[in-house]
Amino acid sequence: MTAPALVALAHGSRDPQSAATIKALVDQVRALRPDLRIEPAFLELARPSFGTVVDKLVRAGYDEIVVVPLLLTEAYHAKVDVPAAIAEATSRHQGLQIRATRILGLETAFLEVLDRRLRTALKEARVRELDALVLAAAGSSDALANQAVARLARLWSSRHRLPTVAAFASAAPPTTGEAVRQFRAEGRRHIAVGSLFLAPGAHPDRAAELALEAGAVAVSAPLGADPEVARTILARYAVGAVELVPV
Template sequence: MAAPALIALAHGSRDPRSAATINALVAEVRSQRPDLRIESAFLELSKPGFHTVVDRLVRAGHEEIVVVPLLLSDAYHAKVDVPAAIAEATARHEGLRIRAAGILGLETAFLQILDERLRSALRSARVRELDALVLAAAGSSDALANQAVARLARVWGARHKLPVTAAFASTAPPATGEAVRAFRAEGRRHIAVASLFLAPGFLADRSAELALEAGAVAVSDPLGAHPEVARTILARYAVGAVELVPV
């Protein structure tokens, strides 16, 4: 019996860099599991759309699919958009079994990626000293999702023995610029910002712009197509595939 297909489902963006990054990430996933049928798909704004990919897999004979939402926060998209898309796809294809795996979430293993990306940004900016950190994320109207980012920020700061603030590009305060200015008001002058975004796009760009305007010495690139993110996708897939096995 063939293993379930894997759809790595991202939200989508009008920024073509976003889809390119997601596709590069999925290529990394394929390199780690060449035995699996693995596809990227998007809820909106980018192509291919989720239903297009599901139709393609059904035509290829796949009867089981595990969907891994490429979302860092367990908020509206994870709780509403993804289940709705899966319910619609299941209704359109009789006999098709689709399981939504857990979202990527905020793995502590991602802190190593943040460090790598930030070290690269610091080298480019020729910065050798830091006295504060800001962890910049998208932000959500879901307070629990924002609290999860704040918890990760505290863990990250403890690793480096530096004060750290979580900041958000939309919906929730503080914005990255506000977080940087707050540290500067305390007398701190070497403040770096790590981008807790999966891929480039408007929110990541705006977050970086506000941080640099406020005096940040460096802003890292998003997580991107990193092998550790690919391993996390496969870990989520493995759980979803087991849940498809009849009891």
Template sequence: MAAPALVALAHGSRDPRSAKTITALVQEVKAMRPDLRVERAYLDRSRPDFQKVVDRLVKAGYDEIVVVPLHLTDVLQTGADVAVAVSSATERHPGLQVRVTAILGLEACFLEVLDERLREALRTSRVRELDALVLAAAGSTDPLANQAVARLARLWGTHHKLPVTAAYASSAPPATGEAVRAFRAEGRRHIAVASLFLSPGFLADRAAELAVEAGAVAVSAPLGAHPEVARTILARYAVGAVELVPV
């Protein structure tokens, strides 16, 4: 009996860099678990569409699918969109079982990825001294999602023994530029920004642009196709696959 298929599900983007990153991340997952059927899919704007991926898996003989939403923070609308997409798929394919796992979330291990990406940015910018950090995320209308980012920022700051502020590209203050200017008003001049985004796109670009305009000395790339992110996808899959086992 084949193991359930894994579908890494992302929101679509018109930015080709985003699709390239998701593809590379899924390839990383496949390399770690070559025994699994692993597919990428999107909810909107990009291909392959989730419904078509499900159709292809059913045609290949899979009747169990584990869906891992590729989101760092909980967004109510996203959860609703995923539920609607899964409901549509199971209605079209009687007998198909689909388990949606928890989102990627904000795992503490992602701080290691942030550090790695930030070190790359600091080397490129030839920066050797820092006196403050900004953790830039997408932002949400859900205050709990923003609080989760703020908690991760505090943990990161404790690790580096530096002041850290969480900033958001949309929906909530402060923006990255505001956060950098606030530190500069305190007399700090060596402020770097880490991009807590999974892949490049409009929000990540905007956050970086505002940070540089405000005087940030370096801005990191998003998390991207990193082994820690791939391992987290597989950890979510493992839980979902167990939940599909009949009791």
């Protein structure tokens, strides 16, 4: 019996580095599970589209697909866009079963990835001292999504014993620039920003720009194609595949 195909579904960006990063991440997942059919797809702004990937898998003989949404918070894209894309694709293929898993979410283990990215940024900037941190995320009109980022910021604060605040690239205050300026107003001068984004794009670029303009000493790269993220994708897939098994 053929295992369900895995589609890693990202939002998409006009920045070509974003799609390249997602595809590199999928390559890492494939390396961990070479026995599975694993494909990247995008909701918008990049190719291949989700519908195109589903059509290709159906032509290849797959009638079960597990979709892992590559989203960090339970906001609009997770609640509306992903279900709509799945409903549209399912309606075009009789007998096709598509199961969406939980989003990637804000796993505590991702703080390890964040730390690695930030250490690299600090080394490149030749910074050896920190007295505050800012956790930068996309931001949402969904208050619960923003609260999830704030909770992770508190965990990151405890981990490093440094004051830490969450900041957002859109839809919610504060911006990274505002967060950095607030710390500087308190007398802190060595403030670094961790980028809680999966891949490059307009939001992480804007967050970095505002933070550096305000005086941040370093801004990390997004989480990117990291083995920890790849393992999380496979963990989500495993649950989704079991849910497709008839009871």
